[in-house]
Amino acid sequence: MITATHLVFLAALLSLVFLLAGLRLNRSSVWADLQDIYSNTQPVDIQAFRNLVDPAEEAYLRDHLKPADFRAIHRERVLAAIEYVGRTSHNAALLVRAGQAAQRDSNPEVAAAARELVNHAIELKLHAFVVQVSLYTRLVLPGSHIHGQVLATRYQGTRENLGRLLHLQEPAGMERKLSYF
Numbered sequence: 001m002i003t004a005t006h007l008v009f010l011a012a013l014l015s016l017v018f019l020l021a022g023l024r025l026n027r028s029s030v031w032a033d034l035q036d037i038y039s040n041t042q043p044v045d046i047q048a049f050r051n052l053v054d055p056a057e058e059a060y061l062r063d064h065l066k067p068a069d070f071r072a073i074h075r076e077r078v079l080a081a082i083e084y085v086g087r088t089s090h091n092a093a094l095l096v097r098a099g100q101a102a103q104r105d106s107n108p109e110v111a112a113a114a115r116e117l118v119n120h121a122i123e124l125k126l127h128a129f130v131v132q133v134s135l136y137t138r139l140v141l142p143g144s145h146i147h148g149q150v151l152a153t154r155y156q157g158t159r160e161n162l163g164r165l166l167h168l169q170e171p172a173g174m175e176r177k178l179s180y181f
Helices: 004-028 046-052 055-064 067-102 108-140 148-169 171-178
Strands: none
Touching: 046 067, 046 148, 055 067, 067 108, 067 148, 108 148, 148 171
16 A cells, blocks of 8 residues: 555655766757757746736635635645746756856956856755655645745745856846846
8 A cells, every 4th residue: 555655765766766867868959159059948927827826825825716626736836836936947957057167267256157057956956856755746636735835935046146256257247147046
């Protein structure tokens, strides 16, 4: 008999496999500079993600929908949130590569900003993994807690780190490039 604990363990295991596969794929291609990254980013609407993981929004839907309708909408919302987390993780891996490339810059300020970006992007990728596991758990156990708001805040913080790096490297095109993330 499969219990909820087994399902949570299975979701965690599958997520770990996907995380490791993603790291392996990202390791196989070396980014020469930030220019290569922009065409490979995936859009993340932080406000939409925050709405999807907002407990107050879920409570509102639960109170105003029939149980069957709520379950169907809840599932769609969780799947959409999982998609956003996957995109966040993908972009974080790109930012790690960008930061690693920029760490070789001869300007010590750029290298320091790049190190900070790498650290934040790695933390973001790890946090995305935790949130992804909790979202898969939420598909099975709808009342479980998600730490999605923290992920959104970390994504915005990492984006700010990228902004500092871009400002040091190319102040003129910073806003346009930052808009990719």
